[in-house]
Amino acid sequence: MSDQNNVLVTGGCGFLGRHVVSRLAAQGCHVTILDDLSAGTPLDTADASIKFVNGDIADPGTILAVLGERPFDHVIHLAAIHFIPRCEADPGAAFMANVVGTRNLVEALVPSSSLKSLVFASSVAVYAPSVEVLSEDADTVPMDIYGWSKLVCEDLVRSASVRGGWRAVCCRLSNLIGPGETNPHLFPEIGRQIARGEALIEVGNTTPRRNYLHVMDAADLFVRCLGLSGSDVHTINFGSGEEYSVADILSLFQKAAQRPIKFVETAARKRKVDRPRLQPNTTVMRGLIGEPQRSAEDAIKAVLMEFALETQTKWSITG
Incomplete structure (x- = not known):
C-alpha cells in the first residue's frame, strides 16, 4: 500500500480498530481515527502518521469536519454499538450509533472525488436463524436489534457506493476473539x-x-480489503x-x-x-482476500x- 494513502478509521480505538490502525500505520498510511471512546481508550502512540479525533459519528457536523480536513482514499467503518445486551437494553442508542451514524458517514462520502473504497463491519447476525450454513446469498432475517441495524447499514452503504462511484465491502463478521x-x-x-x-x-x-475469528486475523483481512480493485460492491463472510x-x-x-x-x-x-x-461459508473470503492464520x-x-x-x-x- 502506498505511503500516500489517507485512511479514515471510525471506531479506531476499539477492540478491532486498534489492530487495524497499527497495521495501516506499519504499511505507511496516514490514519485518522474517529472514535467517541465509549468502548475503548486512545492509542498510546507517538506516531505522527496517526491522528485521533474524539467525536461521535451520530453528529453530522463531526463527520463533515473530519472529512474537510483532508481527502481520504479509503474509509474503514467500525464504529458501532455491538454488544447485544446493550443494544437490547437501549435500542434508541443502538439505532443512533449504528444506523444514523452510518447514514451520516456514507452520505457525506457520496460526493468525494478521492475515495476509492469503504470497508464496513457488518455481522453474520443479519442472517435468518433457519439457515444452517450461511452463504452470502442466504436469507437475511435478523433475530435481534443489532442484526437489524447492521442489515439496514449494509443497504445504506451499497446505495451510497453506487451514487458515489466508490467500492464498498460489507464484511459480515463472525464472533471476534x-x-x-x-x-x-x-x-x-x-x-x-x-x-x-x-x-x-x-x-x-x-x-x-x-464460528470464532481471531481479532488479529480480522484486522489483517480488513486491511487487505483495501487492495480489492474496481468499484464493485462486495459482501463477504468473515470467519475461521x-x-x-x-x-x-x-x-x-x-x-x-x-x-x-x-x-x-x-x-x-x-x-x-x-x-x-x-456458521458462515467463508469460500468468498478465502478466494478474494485470504486465509485466517x-x-x-x-x-x-x-x-x-x-x-x-x-x-x-x-x-x-x-x-
Whole structure:
C-alpha cells in the first residue's frame, strides 16, 4: 500500500480498530481515527502518521469536519454499538450509533472525488436463524436489534457506493476473539475470572455453536480489503471456518488454565433469544482476500496471558 494513502478509521480505538490502525500505520498510511471512546481508550502512540479525533459519528457536523480536513482514499467503518445486551437494553442508542451514524458517514462520502473504497463491519447476525450454513446469498432475517441495524447499514452503504462511484465491502463478521476486548463477551469474562483464581464460574447456555475469528486475523483481512480493485460492491463472510459450542470453548479454557474449574449454567446469564448455530461459508473470503492464520486456542492463550498480567498472576499457559 502506498505511503500516500489517507485512511479514515471510525471506531479506531476499539477492540478491532486498534489492530487495524497499527497495521495501516506499519504499511505507511496516514490514519485518522474517529472514535467517541465509549468502548475503548486512545492509542498510546507517538506516531505522527496517526491522528485521533474524539467525536461521535451520530453528529453530522463531526463527520463533515473530519472529512474537510483532508481527502481520504479509503474509509474503514467500525464504529458501532455491538454488544447485544446493550443494544437490547437501549435500542434508541443502538439505532443512533449504528444506523444514523452510518447514514451520516456514507452520505457525506457520496460526493468525494478521492475515495476509492469503504470497508464496513457488518455481522453474520443479519442472517435468518433457519439457515444452517450461511452463504452470502442466504436469507437475511435478523433475530435481534443489532442484526437489524447492521442489515439496514449494509443497504445504506451499497446505495451510497453506487451514487458515489466508490467500492464498498460489507464484511459480515463472525464472533471476534482475542486480547483487548472492550465489551464483556464470553472470552474476556471467562479469562478475567480464571486469572482471578475463581474455581466456580457462572455461564449462560453452553449449547449454541459459533464460528470464532481471531481479532488479529480480522484486522489483517480488513486491511487487505483495501487492495480489492474496481468499484464493485462486495459482501463477504468473515470467519475461521471452525465451529465450536460454548461448552467446547470452556473446555479449551480449562485445558489452558491447567487447574480444575467448574462452569455452571445459570438462568440469569442466558439470553432470551439465542441462535443455536451461526456458521458462515467463508469460500468468498478465502478466494478474494485470504486465509485466517490463528486458532481459537491461540486466542484463549492470549486472553489468559492478558488477564494474568493484569492481575499479576504467576502461572504458565499450556501450549
